[in-house]
Amino acid sequence: MSQKKILIVDDDPSFLEICSAILIEYGYWVDTATNTAEGLEKLVSRRPDLLILDVMMAAMDEGIAFATSLKKREDVRRIPIMIVSARPDTEKGYKRTIDQDMDWLAADIFMEKPVMPQDLLHNVRLLLEKAY
Amino acid sequence: MRWFRNLSVRQKIAASTLVVIVFITAVSWLSVQWIVFPNLTREIKSRGTSISQSVAARAQRYLTANDHPNLLDLIFTERWMEPNLLYIFVLDASDQVVAHTFLQPFPDALIGVNILPADQSRHTKLVKTSIGSAYDTALGVYEGIHRIGTIRVGLSEASIDRVVNPLIQILVSLLAIVITIAVFLTNWFSRQITGPITQLSNLAGDVSRGNFGESSNLRALVKCWKREGWKLSVCPAYEQGAPPCWLREDVPGQGGELESPEGRPLKCMECKVYQTEAGDEIAQLGDAFCHMLFKLDLYQRELRQTNEDLRKLNRSYMEMLSFVTHELKTPIANSTMSAHSLLQRIFGPLTPAQERMVGLICRNLDQSMAMIRNYLDLSRIEKDELGFTPLMLRLGPEVVEPVLAELSTLLSAHGMRVESTVGDDIVLEADSELIRVVYRNLVGNGCKYGRAGGRIRLRAIDGGDRYRFEVWNEGQGVAQEQMDRLFQKFSRIPEAQKGASKGTGLGLFICRTIVNRHGGKIWAEGQEGEWMNFIFELPKSQGRSLVS
Numbered sequence: 001m002s003q004k005k006i007l008i009v010d011d012d013p014s015f016l017e018i019c020s021a022i023l024i025e026y027g028y029w030v031d032t033a034t035n036t037a038e039g040l041e042k043l044v045s046r047r048p049d050l051l052i053l054d055v056m057m058a059a060m061d062e063g064i065a066f067a068t069s070l071k072k073r074e075d076v077r078r079i080p081i082m083i084v085s086a087r088p089d090t091e092k093g094y095k096r097t098i099d100q101d102m103d104w105l106a107a108d109i110f111m112e113k114p115v116m117p118q119d120l121l122h123n124v125r126l127l128l129e130k131a132y
Numbered sequence: 133m134r135w136f137r138n139l140s141v142r143q144k145i146a147a148s149t150l151v152v153i154v155f156i157t158a159v160s161w162l163s164v165q166w167i168v169f170p171n172l173t174r175e176i177k178s179r180g181t182s183i184s185q186s187v188a189a190r191a192q193r194y195l196t197a198n199d200h201p202n203l204l205d206l207i208f209t210e211r212w213m214e215p216n217l218l219y220i221f222v223l224d225a226s227d228q229v230v231a232h233t234f235l236q237p238f239p240d241a242l243i244g245v246n247i248l249p250a251d252q253s254r255h256t257k258l259v260k261t262s263i264g265s266a267y268d269t270a271l272g273v274y275e276g277i278h279r280i281g282t283i284r285v286g287l288s289e290a291s292i293d294r295v296v297n298p299l300i301q302i303l304v305s306l307l308a309i310v311i312t313i314a315v316f317l318t319n320w321f322s323r324q325i326t327g328p329i330t331q332l333s334n335l336a337g338d339v340s341r342g343n344f345g346e347s348s349n350l351r352a353l354v355k356c357w358k359r360e361g362w363k364l365s366v367c368p369a370y371e372q373g374a375p376p377c378w379l380r381e382d383v384p385g386q387g388g389e390l391e392s393p394e395g396r397p398l399k400c401m402e403c404k405v406y407q408t409e410a411g412d413e414i415a416q417l418g419d420a421f422c423h424m425l426f427k428l429d430l431y432q433r434e435l436r437q438t439n440e441d442l443r444k445l446n447r448s449y450m451e452m453l454s455f456v457t458h459e460l461k462t463p464i465a466n467s468t469m470s471a472h473s474l475l476q477r478i479f480g481p482l483t484p485a486q487e488r489m490v491g492l493i494c495r496n497l498d499q500s501m502a503m504i505r506n507y508l509d510l511s512r513i514e515k516d517e518l519g520f521t522p523l524m525l526r527l528g529p530e531v532v533e534p535v536l537a538e539l540s541t542l543l544s545a546h547g548m549r550v551e552s553t554v555g556d557d558i559v560l561e562a563d564s565e566l567i568r569v570v571y572r573n574l575v576g577n578g579c580k581y582g583r584a585g586g587r588i589r590l591r592a593i594d595g596g597d598r599y600r601f602e603v604w605n606e607g608q609g610v611a612q613e614q615m616d617r618l619f620q621k622f623s624r625i626p627e628a629q630k631g632a633s634k635g636t637g638l639g640l641f642i643c644r645t646i647v648n649r650h651g652g653k654i655w656a657e658g659q660e661g662e663w664m665n666f667i668f669e670l671p672k673s674q675g676r677s678l679v680s
Contacts, residue, residue, distance in 0.1 A: 014466040022473050086461055114465035114501060116538075117473040 005029045009039035010054035022117050036066040043076050050127055055085035080127040086113045145322035153314045157307050173292055177267050180287035184271040188283045192273050195281045204231040216291035218266045223282040246270050248282050265289040328414045454511035457504045468497040506638040513645050520563055520649055522674045527558040535571040546579050552590040560672045566646045573639035574666045578605035604665040609658035619644045
């Protein structure tokens, strides 16, 4: 089985570093981006198997808006997305709840920071298995 | 006397006055009955006696001479001269009728009803005859010491009534007039007394509804100095530019001192502003009420302003709290993730000492994380930004299991055993994220304050239209009188703190807010030194249609 590629988009370098270190330790190929523009570029050029995305970056719900735009693009639509957020979903300033969004973000998983390493790995494996 | 207490003041005054009038009337009536009428009757009866004596004096010689025609003439003349007489008749020594004024046959029975005893010369008795009731006076006629006959004179009883009845009629009419006038006067007086009281009472009602300045009752009640124009010029403080007492909270009152801008003390000894207007006690009460009202209005406005300032201050404090905790959350979340990855040996094995230290770091970071969550929840509650999105959820897999997984490090650090009977079948409409906060706090508390190595038991009981949830733990518990304090903001119970790590004192306050938001209630039960049980009830549905 080829090495799975994971792209992490978050404006917090510490989170990128910790998350990458854990995933690399488990044998994944990890790439990072600190904003959605860079993220989109890497997504298109490197075609990762999974996208880990922060909700709140430059704008309040930039991550959600980015995920929504990705689902409308034919080339990257099938890449599963894991959303991580520092705020609980009740306070993210987003009109719909994650539960409601699950209808159309079918493969996605929402995680609240701090993300426990074992939960991260469990969900990563879950999404990678589902995708293939 | 409850009915009397329930009467209005006006009715009480009217009733009391009427009772006094009726009492005086009754006493007057009784005195007329017992004193005036008997004397009147006695006077009339004595007239009957004097007629008898007059007849007896003249009849003596006719009786002695057996001159019956003249005797008859005498008694007829007397009878017709005095219309109040019913009859006169004369008996001889052997009580035989020798003359009488009856136009019909003489009623023989009349002789025996009032026989004059031998030892008496006069006797009066009320008798009934065929021509009406009469006061029958028997008077002996004597020649020397021998009684030679008896004169009997019947004074009509109706004649007394003819005198007394008009008197009674006049008396009753007078009393009726007096009572009627008294009723009107009482009504008028009581209205004069209670009118201002009623207005005061209405005014107090206006004040209780928060209507201070614009009450129409106020205008009608008294010439309030607020409306008549204050006598401001007479206030020494006002004149000299110092805040006068009606704009200060520390009112010096009569005889107090105010400080002028020049630092010179000003005496309020002869305060003319608060001078009470002339009038009776009620008018003065109204005047004092007006002064009080103005002060209350002033205080209320100050209070509103202070409240508004405090609200703004609290809001900016909450915004700062929210900002700081958000800022803290990111590095602490990253540290938690790193420390836990070390503890889970993702980056290789640890020596026992390293493992102990990393475990300590993890526990402290988890605790900091819990505190940050509480402060964030508090700021959301205080800013009224607590999102509430109830959806149908299965409590076991969606709330209880994730929370227990999340708290597994803490639970195992304290050696806690969790027994949960909350399964898949518990389905209710609630906000899963908020209910997770409740369970996180209650299980976390059970862990922190419960007996190390003890049990924590989670139960759900179906109660019809609502569920009852229990989070029970073995441990020190809390004294009964401190149970209610548990749910107050920033409350920390000293007994519960012994040997336990410090919390924010917010967890249970947040739980109560969340449970209340769901239309439920939360409380605590416990046995000090043995166990503690947190119980909350949630409705199964939030009152909207669940079909869709």
